[in-house]
Structure formats: C-alpha cells, structure tokens
Amino acid sequence: MIPAVVLMTLLWSRESVRLVDGAGLCSGRVEVKSNQSWASVCEADFDRQDAEVVCRDVGCGAPAALQGGLYGEGEGQTW
Template identity: 40%
Template sequence: MKGEMGNQGLVGPQGPPGLKGQKGEQGAKGSSGAQGIRGEKGEPGLSYPVQMVRIIGTRNRGRAEVYHNNVWGTICDDDWDNSDATVFCRMLGYSRGIALTNVTPGSGEIWLDDVACRGTETSLWSCQKSNWGSHNCNHNEDAGVECR
C-alpha cells in the first residue's frame, strides 16, 4: 500500500543569475517616410552695408575712424565722451564704448567734430555734430574708443 503524501518542504534560496545571452542580429532598415510639405519662401535678407566705422589699433581699442565720400578720416575729440563712443562701438557690434583721448594721431581727413550723441542712437550719423569736414582740430586731437 502507498503511504500518504508528506508535507511540502521549505523553499530553498534563490540561485545565482544565469549567463548573459548573445546579442541578436540587427533588424532590417525601415522604409523612408513620405516627403514633408515644402515651406513658404521667405523674404529676401537685407544687404549689409559697407562698414562705415573702424578702429585703428587693436581689435577693440584705438583711434576711431569714419568712412565718408570714399575716404577714411578721423573724428576730433572735442566733446567726445562715453555716449559718443558707445554709439560708435554699437556700429561695430559691441554693446558699449569708452571714450579715449591722446590716441595715436591719424592723417588725412578729419571728418567729424563736436559729436554729441545721447547714447541711444544706432549710428553716429543720427547724432548732433558739425558738418562733414568742418572742424577746428589737428590730428593730435583725434578721438579714440575702447569697445566692450
């Protein structure tokens, strides 16, 4: 005669994890999606004007010069201040400027004198100033800037 079944034993401890399997093969490349809808044509860009101001010295510090009548010339430092320098530097893409005096003198034309900017203008041409070429200066009074 067969005896009765005994009580179930205790669960044993979990075994260590098995070895990692091999990497599977890469799947087939899917098909390309449909081409998107073409966007509208944009407005033509603005042409950038010829640079009308420059610094003679280093990249951001030196004598301030302006281009007028196809000739580069200097600016007299009479009343030249940080507001004027800031407008000049803004024309070169900087955010502010510091007025310098006693810079290396230039030669040739002295184009501007008595420049009086408020500091909010986008160009020296919008500032109060004497007429182009009208001045009472020598090149030892040429204006300079440090742009930041």
C-alpha cells in the same frame, strides 16, 4: 570737426565707421567714411554717448574707456 549729433547720424553701418591702430577689433582711433575716404574723428566733442554708438556699430560691447590721443592723430582729414 563734426558735432556729436552729426557723427551719430553718419554711423549707419559697420562699413561707415571703424577703429584703427588698436590692439584688437574693439579698440583704436575712430574713423568715419564719407565719399569713399576715411577721416579720423576729433576728440574735442566726442563723448561717452558717441563712444557707445561707435562700439555698438562695430559690434563691440559698452565702451570700457574713452581716452583721446591714445592711438595717435591719424593721417589725412580729421572731422
């Protein structure tokens, strides 16, 4: 699990964060890229401030909702 402060440090560009399995470009499960691999972000320490950073980095407006588990658990590694 990645603490929120570390997650915010990782989010330098759109190429290092993405939203997957959502209905559009601005919804979905948060994944971060490290060492050429994508990993889902654990919702336990993910808060509204983290959501604001992700939304900004992927080119979306302010987050409308923050609801864990809505888009599934993902596959592979979870941070």
